[in-house]
Amino acid sequence: xxxxxEVVELVASDAWRDPPFSRRFAxxxxxxxxxxxxxxxxxxxxxxxxxxxxYAGIALDATAGARILTAVREATGRPQHxxxxxxx
Amino acid sequence: xxxxxxxASRIAAIQRRDPAALxxxxxxxxxxxxxxxxxxxxxxxxxxxxxxxxxxxFVQKANLFDGRASVRTWLFGILFNKIAERRRAVVRxxxxxxxxxxxxxxxxxxxxxxxxxxxxxxxxxxREIARHLEHCLELVPDRSRSAxxxxxxxxxxxxxxxxxxxxxxxxxxxxxxxxxxxxxxCLEGKGIRGSADAAL
Numbered sequence: 001x002x003x004x005x006e007v008v009e010l011v012a013s014d015a016w017r018d019p020p021f022s023r024r025f026a027x028x029x030x031x032x033x034x035x036x037x038x039x040x041x042x043x044x045x046x047x048x049x050x051x052x053x054x055y056a057g058i059a060l061d062a063t064a065g066a067r068i069l070t071a072v073r074e075a076t077g078r079p080q081h082x083x084x085x086x087x088x
Numbered sequence: 089x090x091x092x093x094x095x096a097s098r099i100a101a102i103q104r105r106d107p108a109a110l111x112x113x114x115x116x117x118x119x120x121x122x123x124x125x126x127x128x129x130x131x132x133x134x135x136x137x138x139x140x141x142x143x144x145x146f147v148q149k150a151n152l153f154d155g156r157a158s159v160r161t162w163l164f165g166i167l168f169n170k171i172a173e174r175r176r177a178v179v180r181x182x183x184x185x186x187x188x189x190x191x192x193x194x195x196x197x198x199x200x201x202x203x204x205x206x207x208x209x210x211x212x213x214x215r216e217i218a219r220h221l222e223h224c225l226e227l228v229p230d231r232s233r234s235a236x237x238x239x240x241x242x243x244x245x246x247x248x249x250x251x252x253x254x255x256x257x258x259x260x261x262x263x264x265x266x267x268x269x270x271x272x273x274c275l276e277g278k279g280i281r282g283s284a285d286a287a288l
Binding site: 003015044059 | 105107110111114115118119122123126127136139140143144147148191192195198199200201204205214217218221222225236237239240241246261262264265268269271272275276
C-alpha cells in the first residue's frame with residue numbers, strides 16, 4: 001500500500017492521473033481507506049471550487065472592455081459601425 | 089488537447105485575418121485573458137493594458153496561427169511572454185517559504201501523517217473562505233499562481249500549460265504540488281479546513 005506522503009505527492013502534483021493504471025488504482029484505494037488523505041484531497045477540491053468562483057468574479061468594466069475591443073477593431077481595419085455606415 | 093482545437097473554417101478565417109473572426113476571438117477571450125493577467129501578477133489597470141497589447145499582437149500575427157493548439161492557448165502564450173518580461177523588469181519574488189519542508193514536517197519517517205489535516209470549522213461561510221483564498225493567492229509566487237489558474241480554472245491539458253509557461257511536465261507537477269500545498273497550509277492557518285467526511 002502507498003504511504004500517505006506518497007499519496008499527497010501524487011494527488012497534489014496531478015501525477016496520480018498518469019499511467020500506470022495500477023498506481024492510479026492504488027491512490028484511489030488509499031483514499032477510500034484513509035480518512036486523513038481523503039480530507040486532504042477534499043480540501044484541494046474545495047480550494048479548486050473556491051478559486052473557480054473567485055476568478056469567475058473578476059470582471060472587466062464596460063468602458064475598459066469597449067476600449068480594448070475598439071483598439072482591436074482598428075487594428076483589423078474593420079469599420080467602426082458596420083451596421084450604420086456614416087452616409088448623410 | 090484535441091477537445092479545444094478550432095474548427096478548420098475558423099482557423100482559415102483567423103489566418104486570412106478576417107476582421108469579424110478576429111474581433112470574435114478578442115471578445116470571447118477578453119475575460120480569460122484578464123483573469124490570466126491578474127493571476128500572473130498584473131495589477132488591475134496594467135492587466136487591461138497587457139490584455140490589449142496581447143490582442144494587438146494576435147491581430148498582427150494572426151496569419152501565423154497554425155491551429156495546432158486552440159486560439160486561447162495561443163493567446164495565453166502571447167500574454168505569458170508579456171508576464172515574463174514584466175517579471176524580469178520588476179524582479180521581486182520576496183521571501184518564499186520552503187513549502188516542501190512544511191509538508192514534510194507533517195509526516196513521520198514512514199510517510200504516515202504526524203499532523204493530519206485539521207477538521208472543519210463549520211462557522212466559516214463560503215464568502216469568508218473566498219476572501220481568505222484571495223489573500224492566500226496573493227502570497228504565492230506569480231508563476232505558481234499562473235500554473236494554478238491554467239490547471240484549476242481554465243482546465244487546460246498538461247501539454248498546453250507546459251507550452252504556455254515553457255516548463256516540462258515534471259516542473260509543472262512540482263509547481264502544482266507547491267502552490268496547492270501553499271494554499272492549503274495558508275487556509276488551514278486561517279481555520280478553513282473541510283472535514284474528513286465533508287461533502288463537496
